[in-house]
Amino acid sequence: MTAFLWRRRGLGVALLALAVLPLVPPFDAENFRRWLVISALLAGWAIAFDFTAGYINVVNFGFAAFAGAGGYASALVTIHYGLPIWVSMFAGVILAGILGFLTGVLTLRFRGIYAAVAAWFLGLALLGITRNVSPITRGPLGLIVPTFFSTDSNLPYYYVVLAMMLVTYLVLKAVTESRAGLAFRAIGQNMEAARASGVNPTRYRILNFTLSCMFAGWLGAFYAHYYAILTPDVMATSQTVQVLVAAYLGGRGSLWGPAAAAFPLVFSTEWLRSNLDRFPGLDLVVYGLALILVMVYYPGGFAELVHAIRDRRLRLPGLRMRTAAAPQPGEAGAVLSDVRE
Amino acid sequence: MLRVTELDAGYGFLRVVHGISLQVNQGELVALLGPNGAGKSTTLKCIAGLVRPWKGDIAFRGHSIGGLRGDLVNGLGIGLVSESLNLFTGMTVYENLLMGAYSVPEAEKRRRSLDFVFSLFPRLAERRPQLAGTLSGGERKMLAIGRALMGGPSLLLVDEPSLGLAPKLTQQVFDALRKLSDDGLTILLVEQNVTATLEMVDRAYVLEQGEIVLEGSAQKLSESEHVKDVYLGVMA
Amino acid sequence: MSLAVQRLSREFRSPVTTGLIAGVLALAIFGVVRGGTFILVDSLVTGAIWALVAAGLALTFGVMGVPNFAQGEFFMVGTLSGYLVYTALSGVQGRPYVPFVTILMALVVGFVLGALVDLAVFSQMRRRIREGWVMNTFVVTVGISVVMINAHQLIWGTDYKGIVAYFDGPPIHVLGVSVALDRVFAISVAAVSIAGLWWLLSYSRIGRAIRAVSQDEPGALMVGINVGRMRTLTFAISSGLAALAGATLLFQFPSFPFVGVKPLYVAWTVVILAGLGNVGGAVVAGFIIALLEANTGFFIGSAWEDVVPFALIVLILAVRPTGLFGRAVRSVWEQ
Structure with a gap:
């Protein structure tokens, strides 16, 4: 038990810092607290996104649509059946989970870019449907959604979403550290080899998609009940792009990296947006440039940077060492990559 | 004509060639x-x-090309016929040969090379409009050699x-x-x-x-x- | 020509393909009989332009392995430079050569910008990235798209920058449908460009070199092709074509930051339908998608134009993961 806690000490410190942050000046200002809420929400989504992109190596480019579907489900259940939000959120989980399951089934045969595009198209179709069935969703006008609290303060929302982010992280981390996690990585690296060594790609891919979308939908429900208005735009590709940027800047395949990247990302773009409002769009230009630079020069992202630093520090006798399994490219691959030079 | 001195080479962390020297x-x-x-x-x-190469020198006609x-x-x-041939499988035999003469600007020289290759491998002349991907193993090998010869x-x-x-x-x-x-x-x-x-x-x-x-x-x-x-x- | 026949006969051997082609024909006939000939005419006009945008996308993927998410933004660049050039030429508007100068300038701007993007981004990545090339470049193009959209907003704002029409003559009549001169212009430009692209790739020295790079990269290097330059050229051509399409359709798509979204979606649908990297297939699929959209728009409602094709494509993909024309592009897309 102590070993378990000791291994999680970094997480504990980070959580403590995040919990205290909105009480410390200057972060106790309402707009900073709002940024913290957005950051934690994006962090949760980035974790769920990375669970697919960083492990089974499929970029779910329709991510926002599944998250948004969860939001709509939760909102509609509260509105029409008057259920408490805490309960209706699970309608969001269920709907997003079902959609994730179906996407998993449909994209089963595709790899790499084909799977990403298939998920994207499904997301776009979902967005179109949501926009068009206006008797239910009120289309582009948007749904008025009941909120969690009747207060104007962002503080309670922040603790709610922080807890949700933590649950997302712990559950998905536990899955990736179980046998399933190994299977995910095996599938992500080489589907044929994984199949040959007895891993059933079908089952694990569907499981992965379903789990990831369930958490996306759950956090989507929070989004709905936080903003109080829900339009189909929440499902748009640009939303997926935000999550993707956080996940890739943070570093794929670590879960915590994407979460960690979400906070500075939201703060810097929000700061740019509010302080340089003479230059609309500048925040996103910076955002895009950051993504390009990281992908070109340091594709491992923030997580790899931390690993690199820690590895150097841990090269002391008696401490657990991280063994870096260097990739051994096959001859053909090496020739090709050499040709690229 | 070709002199390789103390050549070291490999892939990733794996060294395959240790200090080879040879001369042609x-x-x-x-x-x-x-x-x-x-x-x-x-x-x-x-x-x-x-x-x-990781180390060492490769000289062709006295100039270092490493x-x-x-x-x-x-x-x-320097023409290369690689192990996997690296033919353009979606192009015809003729187009493959033409690609071999990619860096030969003179049409006349290209035509002479083509005649030479066809005389060396009459089989290729018969297969001229066929896609390279549909050739037999032997024909592919001939095409690869022919393509390398086209550059003169x-x-x-x-x-x-x-x-x-x-x-x-x-x-x-x-x-x-x-x-x-x-x-x-x-x-x-x-x-x-x-x-x-x-x-x-x-x-x-x-x-x-x-x-x-x-x-x-x-x-x-x-x-x-x-x-x-x-x-x-x-x-x- | 015999090559085309060989290729066609190979592609039609599959019953699934034949079935799909029959389905498309049925859709066209249904549209014409129940809706009207305008469905066919509309599909031809928009299909030609979509084919142009999609052919570039297919080319980029086939030669460079880059699934370009920013293709729509080059369309946007085309609309923007078309608008800027056209309004700058306002003194001589009405002269018949002005639209041609406008779209040519857009082509040049798109071409140069594409070349710069390749040199600044993809050439740099090629030196560094060892694995996961396709997905990494995809994410990078997402970044490029974000930058271009917001740079537009930053510099030129979000308002619509459009023109009423390039030509103000009376419409012409085709199959009982009146077609505005601008649409005739659009389809002509698209037809000429597609024919030009086809000629370039099939018969020119440069085009053969581009195909060589897409078919066998080390092989291309072995025959003396500067592979890096061919890649830059490919990205430039593809961006140039998208920009050309944008400027040509300026009368229908006024320039604003997000004008590229729709062409991007359509181009991707087309390319997925045709099979990634299949340039010829992309042209055919461009018309199929346009036909599908026209039918959906007329019989179900224009709001569903975006939904039905996407859903259908995913279903088609589930049956045929390599696209309608089943070219095995495995080596590229399996990372």
């Missing part, structure tokens, strides 16, 4: 022999500019011409190479088929685990105890 003189037909994984192909790829990009190496007059190289590098061919076809390809050499072309050849190769070449190097263990005339190598034991033993 004008007009010679030289073979690089050795078992699978000895580093023969890697050496050839280094010369052709497909793999970047680490030069493959297209530039080709432009200097002064040095031809050939990687495992016998690979995947029936003995009879192998002999045909070997005959063609011998004929090219007799016409004055300098050729460096990589082979595993030691018996047949030693019958044809002028000189050879034997490469084992990335190092040259033997070198000399074909005659001398055929009589060497090591070659007899390791490579000819089964057949003799």
